Amino acid sequence: MRPHFYSRQSTDLARYALENRGDGGSGPRLVIIGVGMMGREHLRVVALLGRARLRGIYDASPDSIRLALADCAAHGVAEPLVYDSLDAACADPHADAYMVCTPNFSHWNLFEGLLATGKPIFLEKPMATSLAEARRMVDIARDYPGLVQLGMQYRFKAQYVDAFHEVQSQQVIGPVKTIAMAEYRPPFLDKVGQWNKFNRYSGGTLVEKCCHYFDLINQMAAGIPTKVYAQGGRAVNFLDFEQDGECSDIDDHAFVSITYDNGILANFTLNMFSQELYEELVVTGPGGRVVASEQASFRPGVPSSALIKVETPDHPAYRGLEVTYPDTIERSGHSGATFFEHLAWVTQLEGGEADAATALQGFWSLVVASAAQQSLTSGEVILIDEFCAGQGITLPSHG
Ligand SMILES: NC(=O)c1ccc[n+]([C@@H]2O[C@H](COP(=O)([O-])OP(=O)(O)OC[C@H]3O[C@@H](n4cnc5c(N)ncnc54)[C@H](O)[C@@H]3O)[C@@H](O)[C@H]2O)c1
Known part of the structure; x- marks a missing residue:
């Protein structure tokens, strides 16, 4: 063979x-x-x-x-x-x-x-x-x-670059049916003026933090989000945080469910009171699962590691393969993702082509994030058409 x-x-x-x-x-x-x-x-x-x-x-x-x-x-x-x-x-x-x-x-x-x-x-x-x-x-x-x-x-993190390639090829898992993504991490860090402790400055946790993940999920689903439902709230972080008499109001955990127009279902889990960082993406089709994960610590000196698994017998990545970038790149920030994002930016500035996020893709990530944030507040399922129309927003064609 x-x-x-x-x-x-x-x-x-x-x-x-x-x-x-x-x-x-x-x-x-x-x-x-x-x-x-x-x-x-x-x-x-x-x-x-x-x-x-x-x-x-x-x-x-x-x-x-x-x-x-x-x-x-x-x-x-x-x-x-x-x-x-x-x-x-x-x-x-x-x-x-x-x-x-x-x-x-x-x-x-x-x-x-x-x-x-x-x-x-x-x-x-x-x-x-x-x-x-x-x-x-x-x-x-x-x-x-x-x-x-x-x-x-985040779409430039090693494990997602490989997962996306595998998913797009459809060679192993076939057409995508479900997507599950999770992030476990420590609380938000300090910022200049602590803007990330207040929804009115950040847009809310699901907008500030999670638009990254909704962008990834949107790319994997290659469809238009039509329905979003979210539960979550404030369980642990910054419950007593106050600045100039204003109390922090940001959420620290959520479960978000997304429906796409092509029938794909996705969910996203956020937990921001974990000790360590752990991210996982699981994309499933009739032929198997692609699993991309990363474990990292916010403690200095503890390197991150990322894995990709393609769960179909005899595949070289069946038991998981490490896909971490070379150390100099990994250490330059966000597990090397910023480095490749910058490479894409410079390549395009020099007249070349690169697959980096467009304004349209940024918008669609924000559609999911804002709808999820709204669902957290109202407790209701958010229909994207109605949600956008209610704000006088006409939906652009998908990119
Ligand atoms: N830190 C991360 O890991 C990370 C990752 C991805 C994206 N981002 C995004 O990057 C942006 C910045 O985040 P950050 O973590 O660097 O925040 P930060 O608070 O550390 O830095 C923001 C800087 O902007 C300056 N600033 C504020 N208003 C300004 C203005 N009107 N004109 C000029 N300077 C101004 C502040 O003085 C501060 O130095 C945010 O949109 C954030 O979502 C951050």
Whole structure:
């Protein structure tokens, strides 16, 4: 019998990325707006990949700017310009593209402020805290002269790259019937101004945290979500958290059920009071299951590990194969996912093609997330058509 050759896409991707690293001396000149935790992760990834240059940064917090400049020094990044306003950042004729890495509630205003530049925009997830704003962004992005890429880096995690490849090929499991995704993790981390402790700034836990997973589920389902039901609430985290007299109101656990127009059923489990991080995606078809999982610790020095299983007898990944990226990439943030997201961004800026999240895909992830958030509050099943129509939102065709 011929041995089964199993090509792992994440391995090819890592090899390609490492072979195509640059020296940082040329490439698009990037401006990062918001250099908190995520903006600085992008900054470090710019240095590691070396295919773009950091032109400038803008942040409302002097502390974040100080930390960003220290990161530049530590990672051999030439000191960037520090703009004193968004207008100054926009007016820089030598900026080639902008990356918005500020809190969720500020995304719409900053996105709108950047439009006059006509230059490419990378916008962190979730694209907005309101579905109506996100819908407007879809139309704007369609007609905008520059690229608009959404920050949905989880689809670049090694185990999901391989799972997606396996699912799309339909060679083993056949047509997808059900999708189950789960995330167990420790509570939200500290943020500048603690915006992630309040629904009005973050959009709610299912919007802020889980739009990543709804994006993955949407991609795996390749259908239009029609119905969402969610249960969950506040069990453990931040029950006594208060800032300027305002109490935290964010949820810390949920079970979400999604129906797609192609008959696929999906569910998502969130638990944010776990000690360690564990993610699992299970995609099932008549021929078997694809299982992608990751175990990681928030404690320093404990490396993450990811596995893919293709559960059909004789498959090389039947018992599970490790699909972790090389260590330098893994350690650059989010198990290497940010690195590959950045590679996709730079590749597109250079005129190449890459499979990164579009505004339309960002919108659909937000549709599920907002409907789930609404279902948590109302206790009702949310019909997507009615939910969107009730907000005056016409649904775009699926992308
Ligand atoms: N941290 C993560 O792991 C992670 C992962 C994926 C996506 N994101 C997304 O990235 C974005 C930023 O998250 P974070 O974790 O870096 O938050 P953060 O609080 O650590 O950093 C946000 C930074 O934006 C600055 N800022 C706020 N409003 C601004 C404005 N109007 N103009 C300029 N600067 C402004 C703040 O001063 C701060 O330095 C969020 O949308 C978040 O959902 C974060």
